[in-house]
Amino acid sequence: MLAVRRALLAAFVMLAPALSPAAETDGKTGLVLAPGFEVVSTQCTVCHSARLISQNRSDREGWLAMIRWMQDTQGLWPLGEDEDLVLDYLATNYGPLSAGRRRPLPASLLPDL
Ligand code: HEC
Numbered sequence: 001m002l003a004v005r006r007a008l009l010a011a012f013v014m015l016a017p018a019l020s021p022a023a024e025t026d027g028k029t030g031l032v033l034a035p036g037f038e039v040v041s042t043q044c045t046v047c048h049s050a051r052l053i054s055q056n057r058s059d060r061e062g063w064l065a066m067i068r069w070m071q072d073t074q075g076l077w078p079l080g081e082d083e084d085l086v087l088d089y090l091a092t093n094y095g096p097l098s099a100g101r102r103r104p105l106p107a108s109l110l111p112d113l
Contacts, residue, residue: 023093030054036089039082047074053094060091 023032029041029050044053058066064087070076079086 032093034089034093036085039085040089043079043082043086047076053090057094057096058090059096060087062096063087063090063094 023034025032026037026041029045031037031041031050031054040053041050044050056066067076067079067083067086071078
């Protein structure tokens, strides 16, 4: 009986993150609590609110472009070896809502052949 309970508990613990409707967030910054959170909350809230981050979504490339833009024009320092962790965190927790190609154009918008 105990073994069954343990197995159920283990299954629940493993499935819970996938099932939970919203990820747990930090009360102060509102950022998702996940690996990389500490680095992002210290490095990325110096100049602006964390809301600027949580209101944005992008893939890794897009996040990298935003970081480079801040580095080139807004005085953001090099993130060094933290950069990968920061990008992983952002792309994982603030990735695009719908991935993949845009939907095909409707036939009415296609040129006549
Ligand atoms: C040195 C100051 C500084 C730091 C540190 C900083 N930013 Fe920014 N960031 C800015 C400025 C300035 C803006 C423009 C704000 C505005 O438009 O009001 C900005 C804008 C943004 C935007 C909005 C971009 C857009 O296209 O609308 C995002 C997202 C963002 N930052 C994320 C981050 C992340 C992630 C980090 C940590 C890696 C970070 N910022 C660290 C200065 C900084």
